[in-house]
Amino acid sequence: MLIEKYAIQEHNNSAATAHQRRFEQLAGQVPQVDSLLQKLVDFQIAIPSWALGTGGTRFGRFSGGGEPRSLEEKIEDVGLLHTLNRSSDAVSLHIPWDIPTSAASLKALAAQFGLHFDAMNSNTFQDQPEQAHSYKFGSLQHTDKAVRKQAIEHNIEVIRYGQELGSNVLSVWLADGSSFPGQLNFRKAYQRTLESLQEIYAALPGDWKVFIEYKAFEPNFYSTTVGDWGQSYTLATKLGSKAYTLVDLGHHLPNANIEQIVALLLNEGKLGGFHFNDSKYGDDDLTTGSINPYQLFLIFNELVEGMDARGMNHVSDLGWMIDASHNVKDPLEDLLQAVEAIKIAYAQALLVNTKALQEAQEQNDVTMAQEILQQAYRTDVRPLVAEARLRAGGALQPLHLFRSLKVRDRLVKERGAGAVATGL
Numbered sequence: 001m002l003i004e005k006y007a008i009q010e011h012n013n014s015a016a017t018a019h020q021r022r023f024e025q026l027a028g029q030v031p032q033v034d035s036l037l038q039k040l041v042d043f044q045i046a047i048p049s050w051a052l053g054t055g056g057t058r059f060g061r062f063s064g065g066g067e068p069r070s071l072e073e074k075i076e077d078v079g080l081l082h083t084l085n086r087s088s089d090a091v092s093l094h095i096p097w098d099i100p101t102s103a104a105s106l107k108a109l110a111a112q113f114g115l116h117f118d119a120m121n122s123n124t125f126q127d128q129p130e131q132a133h134s135y136k137f138g139s140l141q142h143t144d145k146a147v148r149k150q151a152i153e154h155n156i157e158v159i160r161y162g163q164e165l166g167s168n169v170l171s172v173w174l175a176d177g178s179s180f181p182g183q184l185n186f187r188k189a190y191q192r193t194l195e196s197l198q199e200i201y202a203a204l205p206g207d208w209k210v211f212i213e214y215k216a217f218e219p220n221f222y223s224t225t226v227g228d229w230g231q232s233y234t235l236a237t238k239l240g241s242k243a244y245t246l247v248d249l250g251h252h253l254p255n256a257n258i259e260q261i262v263a264l265l266l267n268e269g270k271l272g273g274f275h276f277n278d279s280k281y282g283d284d285d286l287t288t289g290s291i292n293p294y295q296l297f298l299i300f301n302e303l304v305e306g307m308d309a310r311g312m313n314h315v316s317d318l319g320w321m322i323d324a325s326h327n328v329k330d331p332l333e334d335l336l337q338a339v340e341a342i343k344i345a346y347a348q349a350l351l352v353n354t355k356a357l358q359e360a361q362e363q364n365d366v367t368m369a370q371e372i373l374q375q376a377y378r379t380d381v382r383p384l385v386a387e388a389r390l391r392a393g394g395a396l397q398p399l400h401l402f403r404s405l406k407v408r409d410r411l412v413k414e415r416g417a418g419a420v421a422t423g424l
């Protein structure tokens with residue numbers, strides 16, 4: 001293991017005095033601080049296997065070296081993150097990029113790091129070398145039944161891999177759509193997609209869920225068959241109680257009110273989970289919280305309020321995953337930042353005085369409602385997030401420790417300067 005317990009201990013000791021001062025100053029102002037901290041300790045965010053290497057562009061790819069060369073090394077990388085922040089206890093795999101040679105030994109390896117397998121992702125947006133039919137004109141929507149069948153069978157195969165690994169969610173993102181007006185009969189494309197999904201749904205084990213991800217555009221630029229939350233929601237509703245909508249933050253048209261979409265899906269019992277990232281223009285897959293942290297907070301505010309109102313478990317009733325990928329940062333440093341940003345937004349949302357906010361809303365006191373929200377948002381909650389990490393056995397400053405231990409240099413030495421993540 002690259003990061004020993006004593007290294008974390010030493011780091012925490014050296015940072016303890018400064019942390020303690022900051023934490024105590026804040027803790028005095030937080031009602032029920034211990035229960036808030038416990039919520040932060042419990043909250044876990046799954047890491048996608050494809051974010052462990054550089055990528056996220058159809059143009060040049062610039063590896064920083066030391067990227068995982070195998071599925072096992074991807075698990076090790078997530079283990080490393082979890083050792084540092086105690087907040088990333090699961091990994092989300094993509095098939096066929098991540099086909100395990102032995103599910104049992106992969107599961108055992110993951111368990112060594114305290115990891116489990118979150119949502120399994122299918123891939124019908126690329127052709128694989130041995131594949132009989134092409135997805136050039138779509139997969140589950142395709143005009144040719146044989147193509148649809150191939151895509152359905154692939155999804156069922158992904159479920160089987162997931163079962164062996166102990167996962168219980170299938171995430172389906174479809175690139176299906178059209179690039180030119182007239183190319184597609186929208187009604188037929190939707191209907192075929194629904195029927196294909198129904199066959200996949202029929203193969204879901206009893207305790208499984210299926211998440212239907214939507215995306216406004218790309219790779220198709222005229223229409224996407226599951227293009228927005230409404231299309232995903234109608235599909236999920238027709239499929240049944242095990243089907244839900246997945247919200248990827250980067251998959252909306254500019255300026256969409258994502259927090260309102262989230263509140264509504266939650267209210268309808270159809271919110272499955274998230275792909276966290278950030279975006280300025282489109283599906284940018286940038287680090288969560290790097291562009292619009294206020295939006296992230298507003299989303300978490302709806303989540304906390306809505307989940308509490310519905311008596312939902314913050315940890316297990318929704319799927320919390322990152323979906324990020326880019327070219328210019330160390331992928332592990334980037335993921336540490338993303339998890340930190342998510343926990344900060346969650347902590348801020350937990351600080352919102354919900355009762356006072358609801359009173360202000362009922363009285364149409366618009367000014368006070370804004371004050372209450374921003375009071376929470378403008379609180380520097382980083383000492384709370386750090387304290388939770390400390391209590392969970394992680395590092396007070398994960399990124400700082402990652403750098404001072406020269407983790408990337410050690411990975412480059414071990415795996416090579418030219419090591420590029422497999423599968424992307």
Ligand code: AOS
Pocket residue numbers: 050121173213215248275283323
């Ligand atoms: C694609 O835009 C989606 O965000 C999917 O979640 C996709 O499967 C993932 O980004 C891996 O490429």
Ligand code: ZN
Pocket residue numbers: 044089090116
């Ligand atoms: Zn978990």
Ligand code: ZN
Pocket residue numbers: 173213248275323
């Ligand atoms: Zn996504």
Ligand code: ZN
Pocket residue numbers: 215248250251283323
């Ligand atoms: Zn995306």
